[in-house]
Amino acid sequence: MSKLKETVLNPIFKGNPITVLILGICSSLAVTVELKGACVMALSVTIVTAVSSLICSIIRKTIPNRVRIIVQLVVVALMVILVDQVLKAFAFAVSKQLSVYIGLIITNCIVMGRIEAFALGNKPIPSFLDGLANGLGYGLILIIVAFFRELLGSGTLFGIPVLSAIGYTNNGLMILPPMALILLGCVVWVQRSIDKTLQEK
């Protein structure tokens, strides 16, 4: 049981896909301008990693070794298109805002990385939890970065005026991608100060 617990907790802090494994940086720069978009992206990636890990784990013994990457790709692509289609039908404004980034989940290293590294060698339930936890770890960082970018860049949270209501002048730099990278660096810094074992010699 403690192994399952570790599977779930490790990716959220100690083995966080963004700040420790440095995977999925590209999309975390792109979709963190607003909290709403970041939340939908976090949710979408979590669903995609969890379910595609589950499916790949179920069929792991039948997959021919030589085409395993292709099979993984097909499964991930299926999930991504499903998420995209569902968003277009039920959350059109959000899907327009995220535009190409939903389709680009497929190129997010976290998804394929977890399938290749974990799901192909483990039973379905741990694989599902691993995918879920990695998605959540990714989402957590996304939401932290988006929180500061939206608050300081637009003065709002979820589109509701917070700082702008008390006369704050928006910082335009926060909206631009470079600031996301700097904020991400700050998150990595804070995390490595808390857990010294993550520091490289």
Add this chain to the structure above:
Amino acid sequence: MNTNNNVYTVIYTTVICVLVAAILAFVSQSLKPMQQANEKAETISQILTAAKFSDKESLAQQSNQQIIETFKTELDHSALVNAEGKEVKRLGQDEVYSTSDLKAQNYKFADGSYEIPVYIFKNGTHVFPVYGAGLWGPIWGYIAVDKSLTHIVGAYFDHASETPGLGGKIKDDPAFRASFEGKELDLASNHSFEIVKGGAPAGRSNAIDAITGATMTSKGLDAAINDWVGAFKNYIKAAEEE
């Protein structure tokens, strides 16, 4: 079981692909009506934004039904216009041409067999669609003119895949959209509206500044506007003579 032999591999990949294709086809078919309704509401809200009846942000909060209702109340009628500038057909009160409809008509510009929509509002505002190629994919939008049919009152543009922060500004930068307001379409010239790289000369009533860092998108939008305004030329002239 030996999962590595060729026959197994071929059969396995075939089955997986067919299965996945079937799932996708089914989902796509069952979600299509909802997606089309969303796209229609999106098109209508772009037209309403261009015509200054509302703005995109407040329309985004409204339901599809409310958006269509606003459109129906404000609209006088929509018509299809041909190359001679005649209204050949009237559209229904809540009927709009989707992006793919505009694309289909754009192909017919070469032989002049097009029939393109103009949305005429009760206050005299006419909204012309435009469609063309940006840098990475299609761009389209709506230009609203007042009763004179040459004085621009508003515009809205959208794109499929322009670079966010550069070409994407045709949609995201309110200042770019606002720079169209108060400008004129100069029908006497072949280049009836110009988006000028390096900045429009002061005093030109039919030119605006291009977007910095987005030369190709600006050029594409310039071409799209001139193609479509050109296609409407006879219609605008006929209305002026009346």
